[in-house]
Amino acid sequence: xxxxxxxxxxxxxxxxxxxxxxxxxxxxxxxxxxxxxxxxxxxxxxxxxxxxxxxxxxxxxxxxxxxxxxxxxxxxxxxxxxxxxxxxxxxxxxxxxxxxxxxxxxxxxxxxxxxxxxxxxxxxxxxxxxxxxxxxxxxxxxxxxxxxxxxxxxxxxxxxxxxxxxxxxxxxxxxxxxxxxxxxxxxxxxxxxxxxxxxxxxxxxxxxxxxxxxxxxxxxxxxxxxxxxxxxxxxxxxxxxxxxxxxxxxxxxxxxx
Amino acid sequence: xxxxxxxxxxxxxxxxxxxxxxxxxxxxxxxxxxxxxxxxxxxxxxxxxxxxxxxxxxxxxxxxxxxxxxxxxxxxxxxxxxxxxxxxxxxxxxxxxxxxxxxxxxxxxxxxxxxxxxxxxxxxxxxxxxxxxxxxxxxxxxxxxxxxxxxxxxxxxxxxxxxxxxxxxxxxxxxxxxxxxxxxxxxxxxxxxxxxxxxxxxxxxxxxxxxxxxxxxxxxxxxxx
Numbered sequence: 423x424x425x426x427x428x429x430x431x432x433x434x435x436x437x438x439x440x441x442x443x444x445x446x447x448x449x450x451x452x453x454x455x456x457x458x459x460x461x462x463x464x465x466x467x468x469x470x471x472x473x474x475x476x477x478x479x480x481x482x483x484x485x486x487x488x489x490x491x492x493x494x495x496x497x498x499x500x501x502x503x504x505x506x507x508x509x510x511x512x513x514x515x516x517x518x519x520x521x522x523x524x525x526x527x528x529x530x531x532x533x534x535x536x537x538x539x540x541x542x543x544x545x546x547x548x549x550x551x552x553x554x555x556x557x558x559x560x561x562x563x564x565x566x567x568x569x570x571x572x573x574x575x576x577x578x579x580x581x582x583x584x585x586x587x588x589x590x591x592x593x594x595x596x597x598x599x600x601x602x603x604x605x606x607x608x609x610x611x612x613x614x615x616x617x618x619x620x621x622x623x624x625x626x627x628x629x630x631x632x633x634x635x636x637x638x639x640x641x642x643x644x645x646x647x648x649x650x651x652x653x654x655x656x657x658x659x660x661x662x663x664x665x666x667x668x669x670x671x672x673x674x675x676x677x678x679x
Numbered sequence: 680x681x682x683x684x685x686x687x688x689x690x691x692x693x694x695x696x697x698x699x700x701x702x703x704x705x706x707x708x709x710x711x712x713x714x715x716x717x718x719x720x721x722x723x724x725x726x727x728x729x730x731x732x733x734x735x736x737x738x739x740x741x742x743x744x745x746x747x748x749x750x751x752x753x754x755x756x757x758x759x760x761x762x763x764x765x766x767x768x769x770x771x772x773x774x775x776x777x778x779x780x781x782x783x784x785x786x787x788x789x790x791x792x793x794x795x796x797x798x799x800x801x802x803x804x805x806x807x808x809x810x811x812x813x814x815x816x817x818x819x820x821x822x823x824x825x826x827x828x829x830x831x832x833x834x835x836x837x838x839x840x841x842x843x844x845x846x847x848x849x850x851x852x853x854x855x856x857x858x859x860x861x862x863x864x865x866x867x868x869x870x871x872x873x874x875x876x877x878x879x880x881x882x883x884x885x886x887x888x889x890x891x892x893x894x895x896x897x898x899x900x901x902x903x904x
Contacts, residue, residue, distance in 0.1 A: 629753060630751050633753065662753050662754065662757075663753070663754065663757060663758065663890060664754065664758070664889075664890025664891075665754055670754075671754050671755060674753045674754050675752070675753055675754050675755060675756050676682045676685075677682060
């Protein structure tokens with residue numbers, strides 16, 4: 423990797439659901455202010471791996487994490503780490519847009535309010551919506567229900583909501599899979615812009631998307647004996663034109679299995 | 680289109696490319712035959728048949744564009760389609776050189792005094808062998824063979840230097856031969872370029888197979904330079 427400045431690093435990371443290992447021994451370096459894609463077939467542990475990076479797996483009772491995740495050198499799974507605080511620093515955007523059934527304004531203001539923010543909420547709401555490239559479309563109807571927005575707008579609202587608490591990392595779990603191509607391109611452009619200030623990890627089934635937007639790509643695979651192991655990780659440009667591992671080649675050209 | 684159909688399309692594309700190569704080979708052979716026998720009918724055929732080569736190239740290009748648009752190829756598929764696009768252009772240009780030789784034949788006419796240098800048929804023979812080798816390396820994904828084609832270019836360059844030297848000497852000794860010699864110089868140039876284009880094809884085959892541009896060095900010999 424060209425970048426040597428990593429914001430997140432996993433070391434020997436494995437995740438179990440009860441006795442089933444869903445992610446196996448993953449070492450991954452996530453570069454600061456870059457977009458890192460995780461690709462791989464269904465059931466290869468992509469989303470499980472993603473959720474390790476902000477301890478979302480803690481919310482699944484059967485899940486157990488082994489190994490280490492370092493966030494700017496801090497052990498994310500250390501005893502004194504509050505997972506709720508971590509989730510402000512490392513925000514998440516999901517597959518389906520999930521705005522709260524509240525106004526556009528209240529969706530963005532939600533995080534800062536429950537954080538007890540005392541400053542100018544209007545300013546945070548506007549800044550977040552501008553950053554999420556949604557401001558111009560909603561500035562005249564901030565009090566309208568978030569559910570009145572289109573799918574693509576809702577997803578950008580969810581991104582704005584994540585940005586409002588000033589995260590450093592944004593995790594995106596197939597953020598465009600429920601969107602049409604135009605809305606998808608808008609999100610992809612937004613991701614590129616955001617990557618100047620934020621580090622982004624995206625799980626995607628769309629390889630063209632990974633090739634288009636991400637600087638780095640990790641390919642995870644599943645075999646009979648092993649689930650969720652890292653096959654290849656490198657610059658997207660290289661991985662999609664000339665992968666080093668023949669299993670990556672087989673997967674991205676559709677010759678898999 | 681499912682993967683099997685895509686594979687079939689890629690195979691067809693390769694077959695088309697080999698077909699185009701055969702058309703070009705035939706054009707080169709005919710142009711040299713026309714030059715040797717001063718046969719203007721054959722020379723004229725080479726000139727008119729070049730249009731078919733051009734059309735075939737555009738046909739191939741269209742098929743590549745269709746596959747790129749519909750399959751959004753990655754990795755070796757992407758490199759294969761890019762290689763086919765490049766190679767089709769190289770072949771079409773080789774056809775143009777054969778056409779150029781045909782045109783020179785028309786200019787020289789039936790002037791039997793004008794004696795073509797002996798190196799010209801040798802250059803053509805080597806160029807055709809390189810063309811065949813480059814397409815065989817494509818079909819067989821054979822980087823060693825592609826390297827051989829690459830290396831053969833030096834032999835054609837040496838013959839070209841030789842023929843130029845010879846022609847310049849002839850021009851000095853016999854000013855009446857200057858016009859005919861100039862034409863032969865052009866033929867030599869066309870043949871030299873044909874060999875260069877075959878080298879380009881070999882280069883594209885290496886790119887297609889390895890993803891690297893340039894003469895292929897096997898990994899175990901990589902450290903030697």
